[in-house]
Amino acid sequence: MSKWSPRQLATAAIIAALYTVMSLMSSVFGLTYGPIQCRFSEALTVLPFFLPEAVPGLFVGCLVTNLMSTVGPLDIVIGSMATLLAALWTAKMPNKWLAPLPPVICNAVLIGAMIAWYETGFSAQFPALFAYNAVTVGIGEAVACYVLGLLLLTILPRIPALRGRLTLRA
Template identity: 60%
Template sequence: MRKFSTRDLTLAAMIAALYALLSCFSGIFGLAYGPLQFRFSEALCVLPFLFPAATPGLFVGCVIANLLSPYGPLDIVVGSLATLIAALWTSRMKRWYLAWVPPVVCNAVMVGFTIAFAETGATAALPAAWIYNGSTVGVGELGVCLVLGSLLLRLMPQIKFFHDFIPEGRLHAA
């Protein structure tokens, strides 16, 4: 496991702050929480493909954003873990154009469950609610990560400023 440099910690902190800010911005439009989510901050979830140091920043930013969640402690824990697992998985992806898959899958399954459980509890309605909420969360996540996230992955390596942050093997993979 590689050590995080001061630069890595700074990048992680900036991503955490940006994730929380963009989630609040999405919340203004009613898009941050609920069955149909379109959190602009989720576009950042593809960044571990380029910047492994983005992983802790995404997790911390998601914890902060989920403190405002109407689904309470369950969303703070499960929703934030979904982001952490997705970020770790994304950092291990081999192709940039597949970096959207982990956040979509993790959020559809884990956040879909969180919302379904909050709505139905441990009742017979839970599986149907989970499928419904997982599908709607997944569609919103797909829109953000595939469209906005892919745009980030294509543009950031072209900006010279980011070259120092992107590991050599990833700079040309994107």
């Protein structure tokens, strides 16, 4: 891994701060934690498609956000790791139309399972509750990533100050 420039480190820090603030904005509407969630900040999870430094920024931002989670330590670890996994996977996507898919899948599966386990443990109700949570979390994630995230992927390359800084792909 090569050293990152001060600009890249600052970009990662800004993304972390934006993720945290946007998550807190979602919490005002009760959309940040729980089985029905649509964190506005999740739109930022498409940024690794263009910016490698978004990966640690998203992880740190999610970690800070999850320190305030109603689920507790489980969300701090699993929720933050789901975002890290999604960010790493997003960076490998071949085109912008697939870039939102990793966060949707990672969050639907990992967060859906975490919430189901938190509510029932591995009881007989776990499979049904997991299915419900995976669908509801996945829908919220799809809205954030495919609506707001794709909007970001479309608009960012058009900003003159960002030209030359973004890794442009098909």
